[in-house]
Amino acid sequence: MAATDVSDPRYYHKVVDCQWACPAHTNVPGYLRLIAQGRYDDSYLLNRESNVFPGILGRTCDRPCEPACRRGRVEEKPVAICRLKRVAADLRGDIRDRLPKAPAKKNGKRVALVGAGPSSLTVANDLLPLGYDVTIYEKNAQPGGLMRINIPSFRLPAQVLDDECGYIIDMGAKMKYGTPVESMKALLAEGYDAVYVGSGAPKGKELDIPGRWDAPSQVHIGIDWLANVHFGHTERIEPRVLIIGVGNTAMDCCRTAKRVGATDVKVIARRGRKNFKASPWELEDAEEELVQIVENHAPKRFVIENGKLTGMEFETLEWSEDANGRQSSKATGNVTIPCDAVILAIGQDNAFHWIERDLGVEFDPKWDMPVVDKTTHQSTRAGVFFGGDAAWGPENIIWAVAHGHAAAISIHQHCEGKPVTDRPPVGMTLVSAKMGMQSWAYDNDYETAKRAKMTHEELTKRFSGVGVEVELGYTPEQAALEVQRCLNCDIQTHFTASLCIECDACVDVCPTNCLTITTNSSPIDELRTRLSAPAMNPKQEIYVSGALPQTKRVMVKDEDVCLHCSLCAERCPTAAWDMRTFDLKLAYAGQVTV
């Protein structure tokens, strides 16, 4: 094998599993260490650089980082990254004077953003400091998009939203509230240098089965119903409610229903539990609130008696899996579940009726979705960009943020008259963490504590109103212990082959047998079989050094369960192993391209 090229930022980036998994590549270990030092403001600002909404995402993120967390491979549960993010947000002071500011002198370019959701706000966040004139069109009277109208306030208090949206808007975005864009043609006619569509996927999917339209007042579309509760148009729901679908919207619906009068709430799923789309922690929270989850039921018809909905009929299913893992179902019978109301939460669609089809913005005829470049976010019409749920359908908030950053780069390139495909490079800094003999710029000792439990508001208090926040957040003491569970994967084990004397000290001391000195060979899969401990996780990289001076063998490291404990470096007599702090330099709008 050729020696691994660690000068490519991607290698060490991939070692930081959480940061690699996060669409916005937030520097998780970095901000956790700042929390450990009680530097909540610094932690919040580091967080904000990449994910823009630490307070919001600290409550609502889908947390792709947590299943990726190395700690989850070392013991049972990953570090509670998301909740710690909230700690930094909750405990921060007034940081407004440290936020980016728009320059007094503008660059003369005008950009229109459609929708004031997370992706548009991210674009504004990146472009305003560069001197852009940014106008945001929003159909509602407040910013936030789905974060405000679809996420119930017992999960995300309005104040948190107001603060973080405000940080961006206060840089000088021109807000046009209550102004839905009805025509792209008209918008383009206003002569903007670029238009960004971040209007989300605002249309709930229908379930067109018999009886759907016979008692319309008792059947609701999930996201519309949540919006109506938010605006106060809906204050009550009938006692017995069925939620169809088992995604995160379904979780929000069932828990909201419990707070506006429902006493008997059932969530109906077509499939078994392991195929549920909802995040496990949201399922847990719903079940704690005595919502019943019914598996393997496919809706057949709405049961209507005397013009009133009295229940819903389902086909019960049995699922089987063939050798290729493909699942198929077999109907085993029919069952009617009585109810007074049904909420449909089976997915969302985009709604682009307002984009005329003769503007050069091409649509995929099959899905009726715009054709958008995955990297540049540009449509087939130069200067028109899409991001968030509007680009490729519903995703999580953190994806919308990532899209916003990428699109802002393209918009800047476009406005500068440069190709949108020329993008600033991703870089890194790599600095030794050595502070002295066996002393490092981080706490390398292993914390054996288990994942801290989140305290929840008492059940009786929760149902007193939609706005009572359920998760109470970690105490500073809980947070201080939880951050110590982080393995500091960004403090990299960096090897210099020319210094190695092959004394085996590192191989002997490694608690998880990550290291091997062996003869080199190809392919990597052959090498994987000859290590101190078998490399069982093919998703994790294998580091291979250059030839060692004495025997021409190589140092091999399986990254999988490295604890970043620094013992290899502490036992190394020649500092061939060193611990180095890796800092990924992400690309943002306004940076120099090469």
Add this chain to the structure above:
Amino acid sequence: MTSIAKPPVRHPSSRVNGLGLSIRDYEGAMSTLCAGCGHDSVTAALVQAAWELELEPHRVGKMSGIGCSSKTTAYFMKQSHGFNSVHGRMPSVTSGANAANRSLTYIGISGDGDSLSIGFGQLSHAIRRNVNMLYVIENNGVYGLTKGQFSASADIGSTSKKGEANEQAPIDPVLVALTLGCTFVARSFSGDKKQLVPILKAGIAHKGLALIDVISPCVSFNDHEGSTKSYSYTREHEVEAVQTDFVPLKREITVPETGEAVQVVEMHDGSRVRLRSTSADYDPTDRDSAYAHVRACQARHEIATGLLFVDETGKDMHDHLRTVPTPLIDLPYEALCPGKGALDKLMERYR
């Protein structure tokens, strides 16, 4: 020396042996030796050998004297018994311990200073008595603990860290052991666990004193150019005279037939050692052949390694003393100390 203890996390593939112990259960305290010390690699090899042999930790006595090497016993098998004796007196203390309780496995760790200078006489007599023990000499050619003076095993012409050359002839523990009738003589290198681990296992299984001279470089005072006990010198001059496979009684491994001549030595516990000489005229069961070979290698500035000589038919200390099979500590007091009447009767025989 490390700033933290080893985290209590294991690799997901980590297994347990027949006793239900993982290899981590055979570890000891964190080493306070210099980073990169060969002794720590010997420790790791011992941990692996003990785990693979499924030694019951509470049935093992770890014996040592004074010196860097003698600290090693603290770094493996934390659940075992240990005795850190006076300088050079480890062989005698082990002889006493073994006399009192022959049922324990004795692992003695010493160094070139502890065994070839102050304890040279002790070593000789332990070999002569053939005490049933593993005797590891962690040999680095210097007094590391007192900052790098030449030890009795330093080769002629080998230089100190400051560049001064040694002029006195070395004591080679392997030649000494062969001369004194030792029944198990081996040499290995801390940087070669593939060779060292099977030899340690065979040495533990051997009935009698198993002497293993392990070249274990001193990374602080004897790993420079001019040293003949550095990592690089040992690697360049090591010539493996005999390749060793240890085949435990319980798990027969079939070694693929290579066409080479393999000598099988059956150990007293039923396990077997398979030896492959690297040259045709070398016989590791013949003392004279072994002696001649080691001398010849020395003349060529080569370091002969491997299990150089083994004789499993020899008598150990208890055979010579004709002691009872029951360990003395397990004998009832009346049998061990039969009282004045029995003594008088015995004395009567000499009148």
